[in-house]
Amino acid sequence: MNEVWRDGNRVELLINGEGFYPSVYQAIEDARREVLLETFILRDDKVGRGLRQVLIDAARRGVRVDVIADGYGTPDLDASFLGGLLDAGVRLHLFDPQPRRLGMRTNLFRRLHRKHVVVDGAVAFVGGINFCADHLADFGPMAKQDYAVRIEGPGVQDIRRACLEVLRPAPHLESSDMPAADAVHPGGPAGPCRTCLAIRDNLHRRTEIEQHYLRAIARARERLLIANAYFFPGYRLLRALRDAAKRGVTVRLILQGLPDMPLVRLCSKLLYDTLLRDGVEIYEYRDRPLHGKVAVMDRHWATVGSSNLDPLSLSLNLEGNLMIEDEAFASALDDHLERLAADSCRRVTRQYARRGYWWRAPLVFLSFHFLRHFPAIAGQLPAHRQMLHPARIDEEPGQSQVQP
Structure with missing residues (x-):
């Protein structure tokens, strides 16, 4: 990296x-x-x-x-x-x-x-x-x-x-x-801030932003807040989030509740039950379409940038996120996201997430594996x-x- x-x-x-x-x-x-x-x-x-x-x-x-x-x-x-x-x-x-x-x-x-x-x-x-x-x-x-x-x-x-x-x-x-x-x-x-620009390109820095997220999640000891518009990560990020929650970290995801792209929200909802059963908290922002791509870990590390946690951003697009180590900045962003979750979000329950699960389970499996391999498929296209x-x-x- x-x-x-x-x-x-x-x-x-x-x-x-x-x-x-x-x-x-x-x-x-x-x-x-x-x-x-x-x-x-x-x-x-x-x-x-x-x-x-x-x-x-x-x-x-x-x-x-x-x-x-x-x-x-x-x-x-x-x-x-x-x-x-x-x-x-x-x-x-x-x-x-x-x-x-x-x-x-x-x-x-x-x-x-x-x-x-x-x-x-x-x-x-x-x-x-x-x-x-x-x-x-x-x-x-x-x-x-x-x-x-x-x-x-x-x-x-x-x-x-x-x-x-x-x-x-x-x-x-x-x-x-x-x-x-x-x-x-x-x-x-x-x-006083320590910063690192993380770039995702299609040449030499293909996984840099994802690696920063994985490292922050692995180092989290108390709390992790992620607000992301288009959320459909691959195995490694999903497993890292679930592992963090299982070891006692408060993991909160703020995702779209009023989507500008309904199909993208549907993809995110396919992952809800998998995350919730391991203790990850999910909040849907309801005031307006969420377009943010930010995260905070333990109130001293944060990132703000253009990268969603989905196949397009993590595997195909040119993206840029600034990683920031500073307690004052991270705490201010953490406080803002907490207010957002408390005042403008609906917390997702497992009961809600499992509605219609019997017919969605095959769709979850097929969609996840298709999107997991989608970047490789798209990479074969010309021009x-x-x-x-x-x-x-x-x-x-x-x-x-x-x-x-």
Whole structure:
């Protein structure tokens, strides 16, 4: 496991779009040299337009701006949205964009699911929040509950390097057009937090995030809280959670109760009885769709990032999670999740979990084993090179949109 821990960081928890977007926009407004931004989804709504404006302003005052958006998560941006970015000098890259087949997108797997922002090598953001309005409460009942962190200190350089690693193989970028490794100067110590950026890619770091989870679960002695939107882990994580509960650790899972993707919740429910019978506590968050990917162990270790505990995130997507060792940060996140469980969740009982179990048992078996082998199956499909393409405006009438 490629594990590098950095001392001397300041880490701030940002909750939902209300906490995340103003902090990101302010950092970009203060940028003087460089903005690197990765996102799965960028939409032409009030959040996307707010980001667009601060990026344009930064580029016009001479800041180098590179935006990497996933070609599947961000399929269509029209010319009016895109034109101002390109005219100002913003470099917009699409990750692994594949052509449509029969009107359908083909790059369903191996997506750039990370959400990273790095400004001047001095401040960075890591989390699960996309740039779209459904992360704001005024979106309505289906607004997402989600998390990110703002980090200052030596750990920022690891996030910057991760962004450059995605940019470096881009065929449309000459080496002379790449951001220089020494274009920014690392900042000194900024706070008490020890951090480690864990990356999941399809090259050399395929299990890094899962290994961090397994290690934290194995080391837990008192309590473990995990809030995860799309929960369907494999054997090792399930066994680790059950073993922790059996040795007396309080293991609490906060999962979706108001799903944005009902099929995903159904998959999670297939595992409920297996976990509950060994003492794992399960809570379903009912206020809004849970989109978070966070965990806390023994009030001194925590993680915030983009990785779900499901086959896509653990075996196929490009993901990024920040691991944090700091008692104050972990305790604050622990307190927040406990309030969430107490005030906004329904605790799942075995009686509820076993309703209809007689007909669901074969489905549990078949689904679990299919999804366990799904990454290997999907890995045989073609056209999954980790490649970037520049965005352009399609000039055909009625077809103006982002195209690879």
